[in-house]
Amino acid sequence: MPAFNKILIANRGEIACRVMHTAQSLGYRTVAVYSEADADARHVQLADEAVCIGPAPVGQSYLSVEAIIAAARKTGAKAVHPGYGFLSENAEFARACEAAGIAFIGPTAQAIHLMGSKRLSKLAMLEAGVPCIPGYEGAEQDDATLAREAERIGYPLMIKASAGGGGRGMRLVQGAEELAAQLRTARSEALNAFGSAELILEKAVLQPRHVEIQVFGDQHGNIVYLGERDCSVQRRHQKVIEEAPCPVMTPELRQAMGEAAVLAARTVDYVGAGTVEFLLDAGGDFYFLEMNTRLQVEHPVTELITGQDLVAWQIRVAEGEPLPLKQADIHLNGHAMEVRLYAEDPAAGFLPQTGEVLRWEPSILPGIRIDHGLVEGQAVTPFYDPMLAKVIAWGATRDEARRKLARAVEDCVLLGVKGNQRFLANLLRHPRFAAGEATTAFIGEAFSSDASLSPQSILPAELAVAATLLYQASATGSAHQGSLAGWRSAGSAPWRLMVRQGEQKHAVELAVQDAGQQPRLQARVGEAVIVIRMLAADGRWATVELDGIRRRVAYHQRGTQLWLFGQHGNLELQDVTHEAAGGQGGAGSGTVKAPMDGAIVEVLVSEGERVGKGQLLVVLEAMKMEHPLKASVDGVIRRVQVSRGDQVKSRQLLVEVEEA
Incomplete structure (x- = not known):
């Protein structure tokens, strides 16, 4: 095993940062690798050196054995730590490191190959006498064989991707009528996530x-x-x-x-x-x-x-x-x-x-x-x-x-x-x-x-804080003012603000009860009345007094937009008081939009086709998982705006269904 004093971390995110922390504390130099999407990431900033290894898709960057070995050679790193995920359980990567004279900080390629396969590892454990769950670990992978073995094992059973974990390629099957569809999905996810569609079946151990x-x-x-x-x-x-x-x-x-x-x-x-x-x-x-x-x-x-x-x-x-x-x-x-x-x-x-x-x-x-x-x-x-x-x-x-x-x-x-x-x-x-x-x-x-x-309504107190911050910004032209100036004297007519959260609009009335350096306001949200005093706001934290109780609230403001750390986490709000009526008209109920950025892996309908409510139309892949997008109404497909392989943005229109 070659001696080393510089370690390349073949990963990203928190695990790359965590490995760097220990490696540096032990006196080793560290090298980060990153995709074009991660150029400003924290692990890149923490490393002693960093090398770009390709575009954002993992197959062209973090899963590229050649690019990572080249980065190690370029920087003189004599050891590679794979973290978890990506190439950490890839036997070929371990072999490539060994062939290049680079220490792989992990087990041997032989151990990775054997134990990285659920099928092969289970066979080895059965032979060694380690207790195992009854199931099927055979090499025959056709649907007929798997269906026959499923009947032998009995339902409910688990389908598992032989090459991976983390829930990808894993499905619980309650009965024979579900098996074919679940095999298809499990194979697709397994191939996409691990590069292998091999599956095993196991008797489901319930409530373990x-x-x-x-x-x-x-x-x-x-x-x-x-x-x-x-x-x-x-x-x-x-x-x-x-x-x-x-x-x-x-x-x-x-x-x-x-x-x-x-x-x-x-x-x-x-x-x-x-x-x-x-x-x-x-x-x-x-x-x-x-x-x-x-x-x-x-x-x-x-x-x-x-x-x-x-x-x-x-x-x-x-x-x-x-x-x-x-x-x-x-x-x-x-x-x-x-x-x-x-x-x-x-x-x-x-x-x-x-x-x-x-x-x-x-x-x-x-x-x-x-x-x-x-x-x-x-x-x-x-x-x-x-x-x-x-x-x-x-x-x-x-x-x-x-x-x-x-x-x-x-x-x-x-x-x-x-x-x-x-x-x-x-x-x-x-x-x-x-x-x-x-x-x-x-x-x-x-x-x-x-x-x-389930979706929770924003609390009246949170709306009161949001309305106060939004009004203060509009009155002063700044998202944070040490003096909190700009409030009219008590007795003036209340301000009426419209605050939008998602598709919902909320009316908030603000009135001054006590003017001064830190005015006391009365906020009315529907039937709720909240007394609020804004004591300080520096652009990151607002110190407020709500009905006599003082607390700190985290926020971020950008123009008429406000992000507030509420009881249920991130709240994204916007001041739409001066927005023209009808300015937010949405598409009809038959539209199917991308719920997040991702890639289209399957389009199952074509224009002119009749579809039923709940029918699968498109499959979107994002963050290593497949997301089925279904029709919300019965109707006819009027427009299909994507094809397999397209990269789409969040809220992008994918399919339009004309309701029957």
Whole structure:
């Protein structure tokens, strides 16, 4: 293994920043790679050197083995850290690094190839004696074979992409009538995300816990496990909350699962960081799910309860050093939890969001760690996963960690794009999760009616603050005034403002009760009356007094537009008081518009065709997921304005349906 003092991080976003932090603290120089869309990204700014490796699409940049190897050679980097995702579990990339004399900070290509395939890894685990879920792992992949095997296994069952994870290419099938359609979707997503359409089938284990074991191996044959992580709270098979240790773990069960994970790793002579994932049923039986041959997104919770830096372990193992601890020296302390902050709208079916990050102010509290790759002014594009940051909390007890994390999530200011903070905070505060009783079925069973999952009306107090800021800006010509001048004396007629949020307009009346340097106003919103005093506003924070209670509100203002950090996160508002009537006329109810920036992967209708309400018209791919767009009315297709392969912008008209 060649010695190295410069490491290229073949990734982007928060994980690239996180790896750089440790590498630089250990004295290594770092190289960032970036696509044209990421030229101003935080990981580029943090690195010692940076190389552009291609256009925005991942196939032409972050998935280009040739471009990354060329960047390493150009900068003299003798080691590559792949992070997670992208090429981190690509055996050909590991081989290419080896052929170029570059240390790959990860396992061998052979281990990646075997364990990176759900089909091959399961066969190996069955042979090694690791407990596995009944299913089909065969090489025959035609529909007839899969249908026959599905009948043998029995329903419900899971379809899984053999080459990947993260919920992509994964479908729950309740009965035979669903199988063909779900196979088609799973293959398409798997091929698009991982370059392989190979699938496996498994008996669905209903309401289990998802528990994973962190393992680590070195080049001297030593392998240890560093406790477990419970990742049971999931949505569409993607992890939402991760914690360590598992709430129902016993010392005996931890040892049994840990030894099974070490056996799995030893079967492939594993080197570096890896995670063996299991399903744990209510009776205490566990089954091998898969092995991830890389660092996990949720590795910080293990770091917080063990006191170890796993990236530092990875680098030292790649340098040929033995593991820093033996199994008997690894101890767990306290409890840690992590959530993932996404650019998505839970109230609109978790639709990914794109746009400019106007404000980003992470929470700073003791016991809170935030891994992120954000800078204000950067664009959230449709080309990459919508995860923006990870918020992690440590506490002496589980409840302390949970309480800290809920507050930290609520305090993270994100303006310009919608985020999932309210969804996460409500999950963390749910009584069933607080009691440690959540399984993989938790969100679907106990959380489907939560307020965060449906559009919520803006609060009268939020409208009062918005109207005050908007009027102040229009009266003074500035978004922030230290003197807060421009208010007329008490007794004057009230101002009537029209504030638009999305398609809704709200009337707000402002009247002065007490004029002066910090006038006291009365805001009327429908039947609600709010007394408000604007004490300060500097363009980032407004200090307001609402009905006698003082608080700080984050905001961003640009002309007649205002972004306010409200109870439900990012609020985008506009002063339309002087807008001409009818100025916002929209298209008819039969129009289908792009819900976000993305690429058209399928157009299923043509002009003149009759369609029914709910019929699939177009499939849009954005942020590595497919989004079906359906007809909202019965009618006839009058216009189709896109073709397969087109890149489209948010709100762009795609198909027009004339209602029958």
